[in-house]
Amino acid sequence: MSLDAGLKSQLAQYLDLLENNLVLTVSLDGSENSQKMAEFINEIADMTPKITVKEGRLKRTPSFAVDREGEASSGIVFAGIPLGHEFTSLVLALLQVGGRAPKIDEAAADQIKQINKQLAFETYVSLTCHNCPDVVQTLNIMSVLNPNISHTMVEGGMFKDEVEAKGIMAVPTVMLDGEEFISGRTTIEAILEKIAGPADASEFEGKDPFDVLVVGGGPAGASAAIYAARKGIRTGLVAETFGGQVLETLGIENVIGTTYTEGPKLMAQVEAHVSEYDVDIMKSQRVSGIEKKDLVEVTLENGAVLKSKTAVLATGARWRNIGVPGEQEFKNKGVAYCPHCDGPLFEGKNVAVIGGGNSGIEAAIDLAGLVNHVTVLEFMPELKADKVLQDRLYSLPNVTVLTNIQTKEITGTDKVNGITYADRETGEETHLALDGVFILIGLVPVTDWLGDSVERNRMGEILVDKHGATSMPGVFAAGDCTDSAYKQIIISMGSGATAALGAFDYMIRNI
Template sequence: MVLDADIKSQLKQYLQLLENDIVLKVSISSDDTSKDMLALVDELASMSTKISVEHTQLPKTPSFSVNSVGEDTGITFAGVPLGHEFTSLVLALLQVSGRPPKLDQKLIDQIKHISGEYHFETYVSLSCNNCPDVVQALNMMSVLNPNITHTMIDGAAFKEEVESKNIMAVPAVYLNGEFFNGGRITLEELLEKMGHGVDASELSEKEPFDVLVIGGGPAGASAAIYAARKGIRTGIVAERFGGQVLDTMSIENFISVKRTEGPKLVANLEAHVKDYDIDVMSSQRAKRIEKKDLFELELENGAILESKSIIISTGARWRNIGVPGEQEFKNNGVAYCPHCDGPLFEGKDVAVIGGGNSGIEAAIDLAGIVKHVTVLEFAPELKADEVLQERLYSLPNVTVLKNVQTQEITGTDSVNGITYMERDTEEVKHIELQGVFVQIGLVPNTEWLEGTIERNRIGEIIVDKQGSTNVPGLFAAGDCTDSAYNQIIISMGSGATAALGAFDYLIRH
């Protein structure tokens, strides 16, 4: 039995929603993954009379495809889709059976009208919390358009393939055999990258907003909801809804919720936003703001949006260490998400740069997967909470180097080591390893605002207690501001503050 009792109980409820018969076509051999896969599909078939199993030969073994009766839908799972990918399997079963995906009709029409052949493959790790969004988006596209196929590939089940393609970060998407995208990508971004995104002229034709929010993280979502509740015309422009929270595995300090995960919280945020009359424009990147009679926001695609007020909540991103080799080996040994990419370094030696909470949490997580972890901290002492340090020092396969400065990440096609200097003696040393995880904090996404509003020396937008910037009508909230602390709950509060401040501004003007 592959599924435990609790999962089977939940699954039975979902399988009752199947609308038409489906066929699971299985291609297996004698390996352990094949045995687990066969056990899984047999269990699924035993739980619903609408599911049948056929044995066949697919391009990859072990794998199985999910099909309508008499029709191949193009959805294949190469590997056993458990862990974070179990939801991808459940959704594929429902959607192939005829249950419509939860998408705006405009997106559905965009996908249905795509012509040409698109054969996608996505390499994942089952512990990756970024991967399911990509897998589910491509699966939905396969269901809606017969010209599109998608295969999810578990890197652990196809190690030789992963190594031959030098894949060191997931999700890694290939299109028609060529590398297409690395990292999280939304359905809207996929369409944009395929040349089927929203036309800039369509965006420019929108009526002016009362409040236009730039950014879709906790601050942006909160701001938009608070603005919409005032009954005023509200829009959100977001490069990706959820922001940094999407890359957060465990959240245990969101008051009233004992524990949740970033993607789950983001899904709840997005659902809450959609409860209101908010115009959400995803996969759009802001380029410039200019104040005329109204504020004009120019997007990277050339579209111009107008609004009476604007709330900037563009958040922050991982800070780069800024040494030779970092950019050259990004996704080829240099990584920023231990939850996503950690399993790809199983049995290898890695380094974690950064001794704060995020760095030490990363080192602890990685120690359970990799052969050895070396932590490099610039300061004389670690900055992480004491409880995390105690846990770290209890691990047998972790070395902590304090008061050291990283100088170079070395390698040829991928990372093969790291060079650092001991700050007290200035002695330079080198460690051979295969991966480097950079965990040295965040940098605000505000470079595009140069010369527009007042920022501090590290680029954070300076705001007052109403969330107002030095430009009347222009507000800011969340991690892109000079807030004393970067926390989800604080960002949500600042988003609400900025929305209320914007509403007061509109009343007075």
């Protein structure tokens, strides 16, 4: 196979940055996939004298290892051709094995270097998954920094039999020493926590009170942190994951001034922007409560208490669960929420999409190009998606649309085998045999942890005024966790700025 001109030009610029010679060890046989990989590897090697190719025998065929010439193995292997979203993973692996230091938090790097046990990671990916590269790149960095750690990216489309045998039905899925380690989007902090255990509450002891403490790392939280820090006040940001729900968004075309970007790319830029300011960023931390005393006190799940003069709640939203038997039991075993990530694993199979809004219909359209058949189930008598999407959906030959339908149960044994639904008009129940169920019925605010401490509406959204103030003095809120009329990235960013400015004004008047 041949790289297109754009990728080749991009790769050539990066290869000029190699600081040391590399050896790509390729494991091949007589298959068509091996021929494609050989062409791919040789084309890369022909672009620079700093890369040589040799044949060898690796655990999987076809695959290739990336090593520095004359040195022990880096532990990085690509089983599959890393194109699509994984092309960046390849570029970074070449540069980092070639001698360029990974861009990683110094504390995390030190923690990785201190791991003194052998860890063999394998990550199953699809090339259309926009969450997979972060995991692949994180584990590759860990392999570069610590010789005890190895990592193999396994492209599910090339190793279908292996994926089927291991029952992998969601990506990214990370295996550690042959056992499932973690599935879905994750961070380096979460991986290290799973290896070494959660951070102790004592790590947060002795922190001086903040002027503004932002809870949440999505667009609203990031915006609030920037606006607060620019005021020259002590600012903290605590979040489970930096990036929030936007990390699940593939194409973004409505951020003003940017014609097109993708969620992970946008939030990487946003995090870099936040890091330009003096913001104490505390990632991989879950918040369990908030209370107003002399100061606002935010309690973390590990028992630590962070104190601040004011707080901005920007916890965002998560995918709404349908709440039927089988949904939680078969999550990542046939129940999925991301068609871009997990769709390729259902190639040639029968799936259902629950949800007739824009997200659901876009998912059904995308899946129809991969799977054997898609059944769309909508609770209301009519689809809610835009007409242009409905027209496209109805033009597809392998899609069935069922409206006025109530999902009763997702069935299966070790994985999904079907769905039971009822006609809302007649009450008649039907069981439909399926291999997968994609649930796209909108979002729900992440506010359960608040209890009765802050006033919310019946949908769980935090009630705020025009300054972003909540019912708790000194506490403000922004973004999708609030009763904002519209849930959009640009609106969340604006509301984060509003909340931070509101918090600053509150301090001037009251503290």
